[in-house]
Amino acid sequence: METLNPKIARLPASRFPDPAEAYFCDNCGRDLTKYLHQGKAHVWRQLAPAWYVCRCGRKYLSGAAEWDNLSNWEQRQWVRQLGLGLVLFALLIIPGALAYFGWRHRSVALLALLAIALIPSVVIAKLFGFVLLDAFEITASIWRTRFSGRSASRGSKQ
Incomplete structure (x- = not known):
């Protein structure tokens, strides 16, 4: 069987x-x-x-x-993804501002609004983290191909 x-x-x-x-x-x-x-x-x-x-x-x-091997269209798509990171960062500033003004002016209403704003902020922070990872991947790829001196043709053993 x-x-x-x-x-x-x-x-x-x-x-x-x-x-x-x-x-x-x-x-x-x-x-x-x-x-x-x-x-x-x-x-x-x-x-x-x-x-x-x-x-x-x-x-x-x-x-x-590697970054240098991507087409212009693919590179633009990756850069647009980084632009989304700026929007997400701006959205994360809102709870920070609410926390600052709520604490500074001892406003219970602002602190209550902050508590409500923190719920979607967790999701936004996670998405922002993914965009940061994309930025690090792009930076690492550019570093590998342009600055570290490693290329695909070096060290060929077959």
């Missing part, structure tokens, strides 16, 4: 991006699945090094892209 769980499709990482659930290094057999990024529909490409180098020295395409 066959088991209910089908076997996991494993492929050598050199066959990436052929679809599989797990990828392993051709040389040493290490699991490289978490370092290889399959493209998904309606999702932006991940900003990460375009190549992954295994501990054994073998180099594989990662499926990710």
